[in-house]
Amino acid sequence: MNSPSPVPSKAPIGTLRALWPFIQQHLGLFSAWLVALACSSTATLSLPVAFRQMIDHGFQSGANIDRTFGFVLVVIVALALATAARYFFVTLLGEKVVADLRTRLYAHLLGLDAGFYDRSRSGELVSRLTADAELLRSVIASSMSVALRSSVTVIGSMVMLFVTSPKLAAWALLGIPLAVAPIVIGARRIQKVSRASQDRIADANTLATEALGAVRTVQAHSREGYERSRYAQAMASAVATARKRIGAQATVTAIAISLIFGAVILVLWSGAHDVINGQLSAGALGQFVMYAMIGGGSVGALAEVWNELQKAAGGMGRIHELLQEHSSITAPTQPQRLPTPVRGAIVFENVSFHYPQRPDAAALEGFTLRVNPGETVALVGPSGAGKSTVFTMLLRFHDPQQGRLLLDGIDIRNVQPDLLREAIALVPQAPVIFATSAADNIRYGKLDASDAQVRHAAQLAEATDFLDALPEGFASELGERGARLSGGQQQRVAIARALLKDAPILLLDEATSALDAQSERAVQHALEHLMTGRTTLVVAHRLATVLKADRIVVMDHGRIVAEGTHSELLTQGGLYAELAKLQFLD
Numbered sequence: 001m002n003s004p005s006p007v008p009s010k011a012p013i014g015t016l017r018a019l020w021p022f023i024q025q026h027l028g029l030f031s032a033w034l035v036a037l038a039c040s041s042t043a044t045l046s047l048p049v050a051f052r053q054m055i056d057h058g059f060q061s062g063a064n065i066d067r068t069f070g071f072v073l074v075v076i077v078a079l080a081l082a083t084a085a086r087y088f089f090v091t092l093l094g095e096k097v098v099a100d101l102r103t104r105l106y107a108h109l110l111g112l113d114a115g116f117y118d119r120s121r122s123g124e125l126v127s128r129l130t131a132d133a134e135l136l137r138s139v140i141a142s143s144m145s146v147a148l149r150s151s152v153t154v155i156g157s158m159v160m161l162f163v164t165s166p167k168l169a170a171w172a173l174l175g176i177p178l179a180v181a182p183i184v185i186g187a188r189r190i191q192k193v194s195r196a197s198q199d200r201i202a203d204a205n206t207l208a209t210e211a212l213g214a215v216r217t218v219q220a221h222s223r224e225g226y227e228r229s230r231y232a233q234a235m236a237s238a239v240a241t242a243r244k245r246i247g248a249q250a251t252v253t254a255i256a257i258s259l260i261f262g263a264v265i266l267v268l269w270s271g272a273h274d275v276i277n278g279q280l281s282a283g284a285l286g287q288f289v290m291y292a293m294i295g296g297g298s299v300g301a302l303a304e305v306w307n308e309l310q311k312a313a314g315g316m317g318r319i320h321e322l323l324q325e326h327s328s329i330t331a332p333t334q335p336q337r338l339p340t341p342v343r344g345a346i347v348f349e350n351v352s353f354h355y356p357q358r359p360d361a362a363a364l365e366g367f368t369l370r371v372n373p374g375e376t377v378a379l380v381g382p383s384g385a386g387k388s389t390v391f392t393m394l395l396r397f398h399d400p401q402q403g404r405l406l407l408d409g410i411d412i413r414n415v416q417p418d419l420l421r422e423a424i425a426l427v428p429q430a431p432v433i434f435a436t437s438a439a440d441n442i443r444y445g446k447l448d449a450s451d452a453q454v455r456h457a458a459q460l461a462e463a464t465d466f467l468d469a470l471p472e473g474f475a476s477e478l479g480e481r482g483a484r485l486s487g488g489q490q491q492r493v494a495i496a497r498a499l500l501k502d503a504p505i506l507l508l509d510e511a512t513s514a515l516d517a518q519s520e521r522a523v524q525h526a527l528e529h530l531m532t533g534r535t536t537l538v539v540a541h542r543l544a545t546v547l548k549a550d551r552i553v554v555m556d557h558g559r560i561v562a563e564g565t566h567s568e569l570l571t572q573g574g575l576y577a578e579l580a581k582l583q584f585l586d
């Protein structure tokens with residue numbers, strides 16, 4: 001996937017066609033917009049005719065005056081109403097289409113497999129959801145509307161110019177492109193400079209995001225001054241680039257005004273001669289100038305939105321690309337049912353697996369393991385041995401290239417992935433705490449749990465003491481990534497969540513970070529509650545856990561190198577004895 005650029009890249013306008021299915025969902029609004037557009041364009045194009053009436057007949061004494069002014073008034077009211085309706089329908093359409101697009105993309109992203117997330121960065125995905133979708137919103141609500149409206153107006157005013165005065169129209173046809181061309185060229189140049197200017201702003205934003213996100217580290221190193229001057233430099237560079245853009249913009253404005261009004265004056269001058277010679281009425285000349293201005297303005301507007309449309313096409317292209325991604329972990333067409341309740345018998349049968357990003361190195365190789373219902377198996381081994389990969393396979397985040405995994409005798413590829421994962425509770429090494437209340441964090445394990453069930457789970461996880469002590473008890477917000485809790489407390493919240501889920505299989509990645517003796521004991525107690533009566537696979541880092549396991553499996557380079565109890569393995573010597581000496585026994 002492309003890395004996100006602050007200014008989205010361009011793509012052929014045709015890419016925007018992918019928007020059509022989303023617009024089709026709101027055909028009523030779309031049609032209402034087209035009707036309003038037709039009305040407002042008709043009113044715009046009738047305005048010069050109304051003015052001609054006013055000039056030619058409005059100032060003469062006679063019966064016509066009231067009717068003439070009345071006509072002008074009607075056209076103006078119609079224009080006002082149609083413009084308001086057009087704006088309302090198209091803006092609402094933009095909001096709805098983009099909301100649908102975002103919802104659809106988000107739902108799609110949540111379903112993609114681990115392989116996809118290994119190769120994408122979450123920041124990029126969020127930018128697809130925000131920046132690219134935002135671009136499309138402005139395109140539907142404004143650029144698309146302007147493009148269509150201007151096209152209609154350009155064609156309409158061209159026709160009317162010829163109807164009003166074929167001779168002057170021929171002049172205008174030559175004059176308008178000559179006047180508009182330099183403006184369009186200038187606008188292109190401005191676009192380039194403003195891209196550079198936005199890039200500089202983005203550089204400064206990156207600096208600020210990084211420093212503010214790690215403000216403790218910045219302060220701990222006393223690097224506030226350094227960060228301030230880096231940001232100030234980035235800002236100065238942004239201003240210098242912006243100055244170029246502003247200068248170019250000012251020049252183009254001066255040229256545009258001179259050219260456009262110059263052309264209008266020339267045509268007027270030629271028309272004035274016709275009026276004096278009696279070949280043209282004053283009203284017709286006024287009407288002509290108005291059409292020329294409307295037409296010229298619309299050509300300019302078209303040139304301006306073209307760029308916007310190209311950028312939006314780039315955004316749509318990237319969103320479309322994401323929507324085409326498919327998860328390789330899918331439910332079988334005829335899924336098999338797991339027994340109820342799940343007993344928790346796990347079998348890894350000669351499993352070999354390479355991560356998609358690392359096809360050369362096997363994370364698991366010829367891995368065979370049988371875990372009986374209710375048994376606790378500790379996985380130990382050096383870093384990178386493949387312990388976490390065992391969990392990944394069991395949760396079916398990836399499928400093995402060889403071999404199979406059975407749960408209660410059923411190949412997990414034949415089970416619906418969500419039902420498989422319902423049967424498993426995972427307590428990861430670094431607990432994930434969401435920025436919601438403590439109760440909701442625990443309730444993530446079982447969304448329909450009652451308050452009493454949440455409290456009971458917290459009790460078993462030894463979490464009630466510190467949660468009750470928070471200012472609003474269980475209703476207290478835990479802050480971003482659980483910032484208001486200590487490491488050991490976060491672990492106990494995660495354990496309470498797993499307890500509430502009450503799944504027959506438990507995957508436990510024991511935290512390596514050292515806790516003080518008291519939290520350590522609390523966490524151990526909580527874990528004991530959690531492990532009771534469940535099939536448990538635990539990546540063990542502590543002697544206490546290893547000693548409590550029914551069996552210890554020693555892994556190295558994706559293979560099982562030894563199995564047994566602590567004392568059996570110690571007497572065997574080898575990798576386990578070495579690890580035990582380094583990890584548990586000192």
Ligand SMILES: Nc1ncnc2c1ncn2[C@@H]1O[C@H](COP(=O)(O)OP(=O)(O)OP(=O)(O)O)[C@@H](O)[C@H]1O
Nearest residue numbers: 118355357358363382383384385386387388389390
């Ligand atoms: N998402 C991934 N993409 C590519 N390779 C990976 C990925 N995750 C793990 N690996 C590789 O697979 C191998 C096994 O990793 P795994 O995380 O299972 O080891 P581990 O025993 O759990 O290590 P640790 O104790 O350090 O967590 C390692 O060589 C690792 O580099």
